[in-house]
Amino acid sequence: MPPAILCENLVKTFPGRPPVEAVKGLNLTVNIGECFGLLGPNGAGKTTTLEILEGLQDPTSGRVEILGMNWAGQAHIIRQRIGISLQETRLADKLTVREVVTMFRSFYPNGIEADEAIARVSLEEKARSYVVKLSGGQKQRLAVACAIVGDPDLLFLDEPTTGLDPQSRRQLWDIIKSFRDAGKTVMLTTHYMDEAERLCDRVAVVDKGQVIALGTPNELIARLGGQNIIEFSLDGDPALDADRFSKLPSVISARVQTGQFGLTVGEPHLALPALMNELQRAGQSLATLNTRHATLEDVFVNLTGRQLRDAD
Amino acid sequence: MFRYSPLFQLMMARLREFYREPAAVFWVYCFPLLMAMALGIAFRDRPIERITVDIREDAGSSEAITKLKATLAADERLEVKGVTGDEWRKRLRSGKTSLAIVATDKGIELWDEPNRPESVLARHAVEAVVYKQVSKEPAVDEHHLDETGSRYIDFLLPGLLGMNLMGGGLWGVGYVLADMRVRKLLKRFLATPMKRRDFLLSIMFSRMLFTVPEVCALLLFGYVMFDVKNAGSVFSLLTLIILGAASFSGLGLLVASRAKTIETVSGLMNLVMLPMYIVSGVFFSSERFPEAVQPIIQALPLTAMNDALRGVMLEGKTLMEVRGEIFVLAGWGFVPFIIALKIFRWR
Numbered sequence: 081m082p083p084a085i086l087c088e089n090l091v092k093t094f095p096g097r098p099p100v101e102a103v104k105g106l107n108l109t110v111n112i113g114e115c116f117g118l119l120g121p122n123g124a125g126k127t128t129t130l131e132i133l134e135g136l137q138d139p140t141s142g143r144v145e146i147l148g149m150n151w152a153g154q155a156h157i158i159r160q161r162i163g164i165s166l167q168e169t170r171l172a173d174k175l176t177v178r179e180v181v182t183m184f185r186s187f188y189p190n191g192i193e194a195d196e197a198i199a200r201v202s203l204e205e206k207a208r209s210y211v212v213k214l215s216g217g218q219k220q221r222l223a224v225a226c227a228i229v230g231d232p233d234l235l236f237l238d239e240p241t242t243g244l245d246p247q248s249r250r251q252l253w254d255i256i257k258s259f260r261d262a263g264k265t266v267m268l269t270t271h272y273m274d275e276a277e278r279l280c281d282r283v284a285v286v287d288k289g290q291v292i293a294l295g296t297p298n299e300l301i302a303r304l305g306g307q308n309i310i311e312f313s314l315d316g317d318p319a320l321d322a323d324r325f326s327k328l329p330s331v332i333s334a335r336v337q338t339g340q341f342g343l344t345v346g347e348p349h350l351a352l353p354a355l356m357n358e359l360q361r362a363g364q365s366l367a368t369l370n371t372r373h374a375t376l377e378d379v380f381v382n383l384t385g386r387q388l389r390d391a392d
Numbered sequence: 393m394f395r396y397s398p399l400f401q402l403m404m405a406r407l408r409e410f411y412r413e414p415a416a417v418f419w420v421y422c423f424p425l426l427m428a429m430a431l432g433i434a435f436r437d438r439p440i441e442r443i444t445v446d447i448r449e450d451a452g453s454s455e456a457i458t459k460l461k462a463t464l465a466a467d468e469r470l471e472v473k474g475v476t477g478d479e480w481r482k483r484l485r486s487g488k489t490s491l492a493i494v495a496t497d498k499g500i501e502l503w504d505e506p507n508r509p510e511s512v513l514a515r516h517a518v519e520a521v522v523y524k525q526v527s528k529e530p531a532v533d534e535h536h537l538d539e540t541g542s543r544y545i546d547f548l549l550p551g552l553l554g555m556n557l558m559g560g561g562l563w564g565v566g567y568v569l570a571d572m573r574v575r576k577l578l579k580r581f582l583a584t585p586m587k588r589r590d591f592l593l594s595i596m597f598s599r600m601l602f603t604v605p606e607v608c609a610l611l612l613f614g615y616v617m618f619d620v621k622n623a624g625s626v627f628s629l630l631t632l633i634i635l636g637a638a639s640f641s642g643l644g645l646l647v648a649s650r651a652k653t654i655e656t657v658s659g660l661m662n663l664v665m666l667p668m669y670i671v672s673g674v675f676f677s678s679e680r681f682p683e684a685v686q687p688i689i690q691a692l693p694l695t696a697m698n699d700a701l702r703g704v705m706l707e708g709k710t711l712m713e714v715r716g717e718i719f720v721l722a723g724w725g726f727v728p729f730i731i732a733l734k735i736f737r738w739r
Contacts, residue, residue, distance in 0.1 A: 134583055135583070136579060136582060136583055136739060137739075156585055159583065159584060159585040160585045162583075164580075164583045166576055166579060166580055166583075168576060169575065169576045169577060169579070169580045170575035170576065170577065171575075171577065171580075172405060172409050172577070173409075174408065174409050174412040174413060175405055175408055175409060179404075179405065179408065180405075182395070182396075182401060183401040183402065183404075183405050184584065185396055186395075186396040186397060186398045186400070186401040186402075187398050187581075187584040187585055187586035188584070188585060189585070210412075226580075230584070230585075
């Protein structure tokens with residue numbers, strides 16, 4: 081059985097002065113039945129990649145196969161088997177939820193009933209409401225309903241929970257999980273670490289148009305070498321070199337950014353006393369100290385030296 | 393049966409979005425009526441104004457004066473008033489009368505005030521009446537062309553109809569498409585197996601559906617308020633209207649085929665429509681423009697539309713007799729539609 085998505089040496093260059101290389105040789109394989117996340121900062125090329133996979137943009141070069149088919153010859157069949165939700169689509173304001181879903185259903189030769197799709201995203205109570213009256217989370221769920229009403233095998237979601245409140249995000253996660261649990265494939269982009277960790281079977285960390293890390297969230301975190309992070313800052317903000325902490329026991333790597341030190345450590349109970357001694361020797365006192373489990377955020381910081389959120 | 397027909401669903405979506413927006417309904421249906429009403433009243437035919445003429449009764453032979461008075465009074469343009477003494481001079485000076493007739497031994501004197509047009513008019517009228525008395529050759533038989541069909545409102549209504557068909561076609565198609573593109577709805581549709589043909593047809597068909605009540609309202613309004621009738625056949629008129637709606641929606645499709653913002657599409661619309669409002673004979677005949685530019689004016693779709701509508705409504709022409717205009721209109725619908733399909737930007 082072919083993979084759900086296969087993408088080799090994908091390149092997309094937008095003409096201009098200078099030309100913008102949005103995607104620079106990206107390779108991906110997404111297996112059937114997995115929830116796959118493209119993780120990266122804004123401008124990393126996530127949306128461009130997704131839109132090429134969705135057949136909405138043509139790649140400058142590279143090979144793309146969706147469910148074993150290619151866009152050049154089998155676009156119409158692919159479209160019948162995928163469902164998508166764009167980053168922002170303003171559906172008609174003055175149509176009701178049911179009317180919008182019914183309209184989308186009419187585009188597909190096969191699919192589920194419009195009311196069934198509405199029920200799957202728990203919008204039954206809003207079925208007769210105008211789209212303009214929906215909250216942000218409800219609109220996003222409507223977008224997902226439109227994406228699944230054609231009973232797709234593969235679902236593309238571009239930043240499905242961006243800008244939503246925590247409760248709406250959890251609701252969407254449940255919807256996406258139940259879709260995946262039915263054996264279907266999901267490909268989503270996000271710049272939320274927690275979303276990727278909770279939802280995705282595998283993630284590809286994308287930066288500057290390339291995949292810089294690929295694996296399950298746990299694998300990627302384990303690849304840091306240490307599962308824990310010690311963060312601290314010092315009184316008076318002295319210009320200390322981060323390197324002097326990297327030799328401490330159990331410390332795998334150390335970095336400093338705007339006065340905030342971060343140590344990736346394997347065993348905090350070994351690293352912490354050593355850190356205290358080191359600070360005492362240097363005559364420094366702690367302003368803040370914090371230890372926590374490593375997240376995908378740390379993976380990104382470790383790989384790029386930049387924070388995910390302010391990397392542009 | 394229609395439940396999951398894409399063409400039906402797309403058309404229903406357009407119709408629902410339209411009638412659920414009361415402001416849009418007002419502008420599309422009521423505004424043209426208000427405009428027709430305002431213009432119809434402004435340019436309605438005034439009753440013929442009568443010219444006051446004074447005649448001095450206490451000079452000359454009273455028999456001759458009585459006869460002259462009766463002759464002049466028989467002319468419906470003139471209002472004859474008998475005065476005595478020098479009263480006529482005061483009245484002429486103050487504009488209360490336009491002309492004074494004073495009989496003398498030699499005949500009659502006509503006193504006018506050359507700076508006032510109505511005074512000159514009165515003089516000519518009186519002279520004509522007097523002249524007709526004297527000379528019976530050649531025999532003059534007067535007729536007045538005052539039938540329905542020659543009034544300004546009769547000329548205006550087909551023009552407004554054409555203007556509406558153009559505005560409706562361009563805005564109704566062009567604006568809607570640009571708006572859908574801005575909202576990324578076109579892109580979202582593109583990602584589904586929806587057939588592009590179904591989509592474009594739904595836009596054009598729903599446009600034609602909106603046109604029916606719009607046109608009927610205007611025609612009914614013209615008939616009830618101003619007694620504007622259709623001299624030709626209803627079939628011809630209907631055919632022209634449908635052809636016009638299709639033609640201008642093709643043009644609207646072209647105008648909106650690339651525009652990425654509402655501002656761009658509005659600008660393009662105005663660029664296309666404004667010159668035609670002026671030169672294509674909506675409010676006054678396009679023949680008033682110089683001969684040199686006539687070939688261009690005659691090739692414009694709105695000129696063809698207006699000429700064909702007036703031909704049918706005012707002169708009772710058949711479709712065969714306006715086939716030239718029909719050909720121009722069909723061309724303006726078909727060619728832009730084909731170009732638009734080729735260059736249409738979906739995202």
